[in-house]
Amino acid sequence: MRTTDRSLQTTPAPTAPRLLPALGPARLTARGQADGAASWADHLAAFPVDPRLAGREVTDLLARHAILGRGGAGFPLAVKMRSVAASKGRPVVVVNAAEGEPAIWKDRTLLRLAPHLVLDGAQLAAAALGADQVHVAVNPTYAPAHDALVRAVGERAARAADLAPIRVHVVPDAFTAGEASAVIRLIDGGAGGRPAFLHVVPSVRGVARRPTLLSNAESFAQLALLVRLGDAYADVGTPDEPGTMLFTVRGAVPEDVVLEAPVGTTVWDLLAGAGGLTEPLQAVLVGGYHGRWMPADVALATPLAVGAMRAAGGALGAGLVAPLPAECCPLHEVARVARYLADQTAGQCGPCVNGLPLIAGALADLARGEADAAVAARIARWSGLVAGRGACKHPDGTVGFVRSALEVFAGHVEAHLHGPCGLPRRGVLPVDGPLSAVPRQRVAADAVRGTR
Amino acid sequence: MTAGAGPSEKQPPAGSPAEEVTIRIDWTRCEGRGLCAELVPELISMDEWGYPVVAAGPVPPHLLGHVKRAASCCPVLALHAGRRR
Numbered sequence: 001m002r003t004t005d006r007s008l009q010t011t012p013a014p015t016a017p018r019l020l021p022a023l024g025p026a027r028l029t030a031r032g033q034a035d036g037a038a039s040w041a042d043h044l045a046a047f048p049v050d051p052r053l054a055g056r057e058v059t060d061l062l063a064r065h066a067i068l069g070r071g072g073a074g075f076p077l078a079v080k081m082r083s084v085a086a087s088k089g090r091p092v093v094v095v096n097a098a099e100g101e102p103a104i105w106k107d108r109t110l111l112r113l114a115p116h117l118v119l120d121g122a123q124l125a126a127a128a129l130g131a132d133q134v135h136v137a138v139n140p141t142y143a144p145a146h147d148a149l150v151r152a153v154g155e156r157a158a159r160a161a162d163l164a165p166i167r168v169h170v171v172p173d174a175f176t177a178g179e180a181s182a183v184i185r186l187i188d189g190g191a192g193g194r195p196a197f198l199h200v201v202p203s204v205r206g207v208a209r210r211p212t213l214l215s216n217a218e219s220f221a222q223l224a225l226l227v228r229l230g231d232a233y234a235d236v237g238t239p240d241e242p243g244t245m246l247f248t249v250r251g252a253v254p255e256d257v258v259l260e261a262p263v264g265t266t267v268w269d270l271l272a273g274a275g276g277l278t279e280p281l282q283a284v285l286v287g288g289y290h291g292r293w294m295p296a297d298v299a300l301a302t303p304l305a306v307g308a309m310r311a312a313g314g315a316l317g318a319g320l321v322a323p324l325p326a327e328c329c330p331l332h333e334v335a336r337v338a339r340y341l342a343d344q345t346a347g348q349c350g351p352c353v354n355g356l357p358l359i360a361g362a363l364a365d366l367a368r369g370e371a372d373a374a375v376a377a378r379i380a381r382w383s384g385l386v387a388g389r390g391a392c393k394h395p396d397g398t399v400g401f402v403r404s405a406l407e408v409f410a411g412h413v414e415a416h417l418h419g420p421c422g423l424p425r426r427g428v429l430p431v432d433g434p435l436s437a438v439p440r441q442r443v444a445a446d447a448v449r450g451t452r
Numbered sequence: 453m454t455a456g457a458g459p460s461e462k463q464p465p466a467g468s469p470a471e472e473v474t475i476r477i478d479w480t481r482c483e484g485r486g487l488c489a490e491l492v493p494e495l496i497s498m499d500e501w502g503y504p505v506v507a508a509g510p511v512p513p514h515l516l517g518h519v520k521r522a523a524s525c526c527p528v529l530a531l532h533a534g535r536r537r
Contacts (some may be wrong), residue, residue, distance in 0.1 A: 047497055195480075199532070349479035349482070350482060350501055350502075350503040351478060351479065385505075389477070
C-alpha cells in the first residue's frame with residue numbers, strides 16, 4: 001500500500017536526521033538502528049506483551065504516571081481523556097503525526113521505526129474510552145514514515161487485531177496543518193490543512209462533532225509503553241514527568257540527529273549524547289519554532305522537562321534542541337525563521353496575515369543593520385497585536401519565538417542599530433530546502449480500513 | 453505545534469460565576485467591518501489593520517445587551533458572546 005502521488009518519488013528525499021542510540025533505556029527506539037519499519041512480528045518481538053489489553057488499566061496507570069502531550073503543549077493526556085469521557089457522544093481517537101515543522105523529525109522517525117507502537121497506544125486509548133474510530137494524520141513528505149504507517153495499518157486490518165478501525169489521512173506539508181483544529185477539519189472532509197475556529201475544545205466536540213481525543217503520535221506511543229511497563233515506566237524521568245522523550249538536535253553538533261532520552265536529562269547531557277558540541281555557543285533554541293531562545297549557560301543546565309523548562313524561561317515544546325554557534329549572526333537566524341513562520345500563515349486571520357509579515361520584515365531590516373532605533377518598539381507593538389488573536393496558536397507561538405530572541409540577543413539588537421555585525425550569516429536552522437519543494441497535497445491519498 | 457489550539461482546556465477557576473459571558477472572535481471569518489467597535493466602544497476598539505481589539509475579561513452585565521446586539525449585527529457572524537466552556 002503506497003501513496004499514489006508520483007511527485008513524492010521524483011522529489012529528492014529530505015535528509016532525515018540520523019537516529020542515535022538512546023541515552024538511558026531505549027523504549028520508543030528499542031529497535032535501534034534497524035532498517036525499515038517493524039512488521040507485526042518484529043513489533044511483538046521488541047515489545048513482547050500483546051497490546052490487546054483492557055482499557056481500564058490505561059486509566060489507572062495514567063492516574064499514577066502522568067504522560068504530558070509530546071506535540072508541543074505538554075498538556076496531560078489523562079486530563080484530556082477525562083474530558084473526552086465526560087462529554088456526550090461516542091468518542092473518536094486521533095493520532096497527530098502531521099509534524100509540519102522542518103526542524104523536527106521525531107514523529108517521522110518514530111513512525112518509520114515503530115508504527116505499531118503508536119497504533120497500539122491509539123487502540124488502548126480507544127478501548128479505554130469506548131471509541132469506535134482511530135484516525136491517523138500523517139505528513140507524507142518523508143516516505144519511509146508514511147509507508148511504514150500504511151503498511152502497519154494494513155497488517156493490523158488483515159489480522160483483525162483491533163477493535164477500532166484505523167484510517168490514515170495525508171496532511172499538507174504546512175506548518176499550521178498540524179494544529180488540532182486543522183487536523184479535525186481535514187478528517188471531517190473540509191478544506192484540509194487549515195485551522196478552524198472552534199467553539200469548544202476537541203475533547204468535547206471534534207471529529208464528526210463527537211468527543212475527540214487528539215494527541216501527538218509520540219504521546220500514544222508513550223501510552224503503549226506505560227501499559228506494557230506498568231509502574232516500571234517511571235523508573236526513568238522525573239517524578240512529575242516520568243518516562244523518556246524523543247529529541248531532535250541540530251546546530252553546533254556533528255550532524256542533525258534524533259535521539260531518545262529520559263525526561264529531565266539536561267540540555268548539556270543531551271548534547272553530549274548527540275556527539276558533543278563542535279564549536280562555542282551563544283544561545284540554544286529549545287522546543288521548536290514556537291519554542292524559546294535561551295542563553296547558553298541557562299539552557300545547558302536546564303533539565304528537558306515541561307516544568308523545568310517553563311521555570312527557566314524556556315519551553316520543552318516538541319523536543320527541538322538547537323545550539324546556535326557563537327560564530328554566526330543570531331538575528332539573521334531569527335529573521336529567516338520569522339519570515340518562514342510568516343509565510344506559513346494559513347492566511348485566514350487578519351492579525352496573523354498582517355502582523356507576522358511586518359514583524360518578519362522588521363527583523364530582516366534589523367539583521368541587515370538597516371533598522372532605526374524604534375524597531376524594537378514596533379516589533380513589540382505588532383507582537384502584542386497578533387498574540388491571542390487567531391483561530392490557532394500560530395501567532396502566539398511565533399511571538400513567543402520572536403520575543404525570546406529579542407531578549408536573549410538584546411546586545412546584538414543594540415549593535416545592529418549601528419550596522420551589520422559582521423558575523424557570518426549561516427542559516428543554521430532549516431526553513432525550506434527539500435521539504436518545501438514537495439507539492440502540497442490537499443486530499444487524503446490513503447484511506448485504509450480495518451475490519452469491523 | 454499541535455495540541456492545545458483553540459479554546460482553553462482548563463476549567464474556569466472555582467467560584468467564577470457560571471453566567472459570565474465573554475466575547476470571542478472567529479478570526480477566520482472576521483473581515484474588519486468594524487460594526488462591533490461602533491456598537492460597543494466600551495469593550496471593542498480597532499487595531500491598526502482594522503480588526504477588533506477586545507478588552508480582556510468577562511462582559512460587564514450592563515453591556516450584555518449591547519454585546520449581544522453586536523454579535524447579531526456582525527455582517528460575517530464573526531462575533532460570539534457566550535459562557536466559558
